[in-house]
Amino acid sequence: MSSHIKTVAVVGCGIGRSHIVEGYIDDPSRWRVLAVCDLDQARLDAVADEFDVPRRTRAFADLLAMDDLDVIDVCTPPGSHKELVIQALRAGKHVVCEKPLVGSLADADDVIAVEKDSPGLLMPIFQYRYGDGVQKAKRIIDAGIAGKPYLGTVETLWKRTADYYDVPWRGKWATELGGVLMTHAIHQHDMMTYLMGPVASLFARVATRVNAIEVEDCVSASWLMASGALVSASATLGSQDEISRLRLAFETVTFESGGGCYSPGDDPWTILPANDRVAAEIDGLLRDWQPVGRRFKGQMRAYHDALVGRGPLPVTSADARQALELVTAFYTSAETRTDVALPIGPDHPKYRSWRPDTA
Template sequence: MSEVKSVAVVGCNIGRSHIAEGYAPRPERWRLAAVCDLNQERLDKVADEFSFESRTTSFDELLVRDDIDVIDLCTPPATHFELVTKALAAGKHVVCEKPLVGSLRDVDLMQEAEAGSGRILMPVFQYRYGDGAQKAKRIIDAGIAGKPYLGTVETHWKRTATYYEVPWRGKWETELGGVLMTHAIHIHDMLTYLMGPVSKLFARAVTRVNAIEVEDCVAASLEMASGALVASSATLGSQNEISRLRLCFENVTFESAGAAYSPGDDPWTILPANDAVAARIDALLADYQPVGRRFLGQMDAFHEALNGRGPVPVTVADARQALELATAFYHSAQTGADIALPIGPEHPKYASWRPNGH
């Protein structure tokens, strides 16, 4: 098995960040085999910048190439299901931006497609990657933090009408949701990554900032499976942009630094309950090795998995948990009810969380 994996990136908006942060800095791990975009000007700009071996406007052209190991999908959300299905069927490993698909039904079909393909489908949750979040994860997993008590998570960003000039944004049919789906999904993934699954939630969601179909302000109360309580809020009308977690455990309180697009980065505030806990943390982290941040960290871990040296860093099951939480948010906001998780095929929103008619 070759150590170097060849990758084709599809979609040159966020795809450029995947290349610049995750692939281009590691030429000993990744070969930039092809780049694809429907917009020729955007395609040529990225292909020239990173010296891709080939460029194309045809996704299907990539599927028949034997020299491509990985297809990285950075296309609008509503296209993911079809493109992921085709890529897996063609024998490619797949990286896919969030949200993975538009319903729990579709994500369950994705799990079946992945299992049948013998390939890996890795959803993107790059905000997990940063030394602050990774140190917190190690402390929690080691049992040092103790019982989780309470958390607050905030995604307070700013998006103006200019952002929604892109035709697929702000619409149920093509973006699949608003601030909850395309922005706060990251912080909610980090919450469950560190504090475990959600068992119940109540949410309100409204549109107050921009003239769009989907929500841009959300507030919710969550009960975790552990019994801990969490308050979550998200808006696209904040005059300063922050992504922040504050998680209170029995023996440690964690607080992220608040960087909007890299909340996993150091420095996190890690407050131990006493000197004995502090000593345990110091001992645990004595051999800590820094990870790459954002896409670099996730793609480094993905490369290890492809070469059989580690687990897949983000799985389809992780994406399902994030989409299950989003489904519960939308169902609660649409019905005014407290929603219990997990959510299975019998749930009225299993096939789609979008309002009727979408």
């Protein structure tokens, strides 16, 4: 087999099935799904049969012992990520991990320390970054054409009803680690910082109003970006029509995301230049645009490039830590009713856990 084809084991057959469908199975020149793993035998069999995966196991340790396995893709519930990722890194594997990478900044720093001593490349999932719309915006901003960032709005207006919370790990602090902030808005918030840079401080209010759950399902927040720009973020799971929307006003370009609730990175984005000169610069920059692949397809493709030395890691553990830092600031602000400054280090009271029962 060509050394450019990487073998993958997918662990957890919920969203893991989507990784196979969108990211791996249609890309045989890059990926071969060698194994699937799930504690639930029926789910395991269904996915292994559907995609003709040669190996199936309920024991994660079996994967660690497979010498011909390059990548372990962790798609289990959040509470198990840290242990599985560390075991996989220590076994010398490359690792993909679903969001959230782990359940606290302390855990993120533990994982990052293990990653530094391991040969494998760890890529957290943030597939919403992948789509031609968001990638074009990123290229325009990084080229300096958009100028100074002024203001952003980011909306995560989704709908989740009681049946969504039938899965036992959802809706609880101990296992889901948070609500709409942790599970849903984390994608759009990552997109906002991807495009507008890091957050300097934020104030947030959270409420649980939609479902009978422990964690929050409504959020309203104000961010001050390190650049001086302002961002307004809102999220709910009680919207009848589902919308993910980012709007970013820069000095010479205003951007608005496309309409896909679960793929807001897709083309077309509305890109409004301030004048003809800026429009011409954008046209020139994007003239030879090559489609990047949307969602998991684009992210896995860029990961493969990194594995074969043809590009940088598309999402890093530092990016995942930044997303968790934002989550920590949100929950701290909501609990203390104060503006919370970032970055957040080991001396912060919520460094070891952002859960409300810890301080």
